[in-house]
Structure formats: structure tokens, C-alpha cells
Amino acid sequence: MNLIESLQWRYAVKKFDEHKALSKTQIHTLKEAFNLTATSYGLQPLKLVIVKNKDIQKELVTHSWKQQQVLGASHLLIICIPTKYSSVEVENYFNLVKKIRETPDTVINPFKKFLTAEIDKKTQEELLVWNKNQAYLAIGNLLTVCAAEKIDSCPMEGFVPEKYDEILKLGAHNLTSTLVLPVGFRADDDYMKDLKKVRKNIEDVVIEIN
Template structure:
């Protein structure tokens, strides 16, 4: 992808309001988007999230009721619910350190100093602050997911107009250590979605980017 192609894809994307329920992603396109979630960056690499792909039509109907009736929840080919860890415990950190050691062919004991730095950073925050930090990390994954979708010509719509507690109930998240923070509908726009034809309104570069 050239720089011009990237900018073109980002100009092409918008928060799709009307999805064509008869259009589906190819297996390759969907796997690439799943990979974009797995590869999303996070602070210290902790990945304080789980992404729930909701395919059951009945569950999606109930989630729509917890989304102010937004049709994207049921009409889009895919629906991904982004959940964040409600805390970040020493056990969470050790689990990540174990995985890091496995991938990098090290002994977990060799990463003891690193684990101590991460744990010290996390323990300076309250549980509520850690949860909010995890939510902010999860939005990084959402951004990468949406940009990746645009790059391969797939439409998305981030959904914050939802009742997170209602989603948690429908998805059985109570006691799981995870809670809903945002959802994203994925698929292809209908030809008559008026939002697609609206000019993209953004501040000019000099209003939002400065140099020192």
C-alpha cells in the first residue's frame, strides 16, 4: 500500500449506518481483521482485553435492544464486542510474562525484573484507575481494527451508544474479570446509505497538529 492509497482508504471509511445483511466478508478478509486484533499494541504488551465475536442471531437481537435499537448490531455481517479487564493483578502480569518467555525462548525467571517494573507501575494505581487504563488500551485495538478494515475495503461502525451492563448480562461476563467497553459492527454498506455520500468533515491539519 502506498501512502496515497492509505490516505484514500481512510478518506473512504466512515461510521457506516446502513449495512447490507446479504453481503459477507470473505474468510481471508475476516481472518486478516482477527489478526489485526491479535497484533494490536498495548502498554507493556499486557493485552488487557478479550474480543467477543457475536454470531448468534438471537443474542444480537437482544444486544440491539441494549443499543438504542441501532440496526448495525443485527444487519452487519460481523459484530465484535470489545471487553477490557476490570483490573490488572499480579497474576495477570505473571501470565503475560510466562507467555513472553515462551515466545522469546527465555525462562520466566529471566524476566523477573521486567515483571517487577510492570507490577510496580500497576500497583500505584487504584483498581478503578487500572480498569480505566485497560479501557484506554482497548481503544487502541479498536483503532487498529477499524484502520485495517478500511485498508482492505471493509466497512465498520464503532458503537458506543450501548448499555455496557446490558451487554455484560447478555454475554455472561459477570465474574469473568472482563467488562464491555465498546462494540464494532463490520460488513459492507448498502448503496443507499446517505452517510456514505457526505463529505468527511475534519479540522484542517494546522488546527490539530503542531510542531515544537
């Protein structure tokens, strides 16, 4: 399949085949894809929690509007953001830039000073919103990679973050759950799998300015 054919193949799975599981190689690919996601300023204010535990998945169904994909999935991916965020992350980022690229301080410092000021002037509520936007970038990237790798998925906003945080003990990691992505393989009897994809005409969603 080319990429467009893969995206045509993709849909939000309603029922997973519980007897099929992603391989270690496939999970590694998703980890790499998550880590390579574009984020604002490259700061990566995200973490990915991967759950492969049927007892935990079953418990989480209750807090996912009873969506059975949470239990039926091979793995449950949860995109998380920090509950508290500060310009310390800017310091950490530029330390990594220096380590990897060997960029001198004279080049780094002006942008580092600007970015530190930008973070420091925002409230925690503003930073939560900003970081949540980065989570949407990540899930979009993961959905495309899943399609390309013939991995089925079902993106979810319909869950109770506070309950996920409690069950997964995310508070201990300064994290809160933001988006959920069950992944696996579609069941043969998923009623959605053979339905035609419903999308607007390209002319209705794209404006070209020459």
C-alpha cells in the same frame, strides 16, 4: 487504494447491506489485527468477542440506543476488558516472553518486579480505566485495518455495557464490554455513503516543532 485513500473511503456506516457477509479470511484478518494491537507494556488486557447470530444481535439493539447497525452488521465485534485485574497477568506475560524469546531471568526480573509493583499499587477502578484506554487503541487499529481491507464499520460507545455483559454472559469470563464495532458492507441506500468527509485542515490539528 493507498492507506490515505482507504481512510478517506471509510466512514461510520449508518446502514449495512444485510445480504453481504464477511468471509472467514476477512474475519481471520480482523482477529490477527486485534491480537497485534499495541498495548501498554504489551500486556494485552483485552479480549474480542465476535457475534454472528441475528437473534442475539436483535436483542442487543435494544441496549444500543436502537442503533440498527448492531443488527444489520455481518458480525458484531465487542472489545472487552477484565472486571478484575492483577499482577498475575504480569507473571503470565513474562512466562510468554521466556517461552517465545528465551529471555533469561536475569534480564526479565528487574522489569517484571517494576511492573508487578505498578499493578499492585493501583486500585481496581484505576486498572479498569487503564485497561479501557487499551480498548481504544484496539478499536483504532481495527478501524484502520477495516478501511485497508475495504470492510465497513461503525465504532460505538452508545450501548449499555451491563446488558451486553448479561446477554453475552461475559461475567463468566471475568469480562465487561467496553466498545462495540459492527462490521460488514455499506448498503447502497445508506444516505451517508456519498457525503464528503468533514475534517479540519491539517494545519489546524497538527503542530510541527523543528
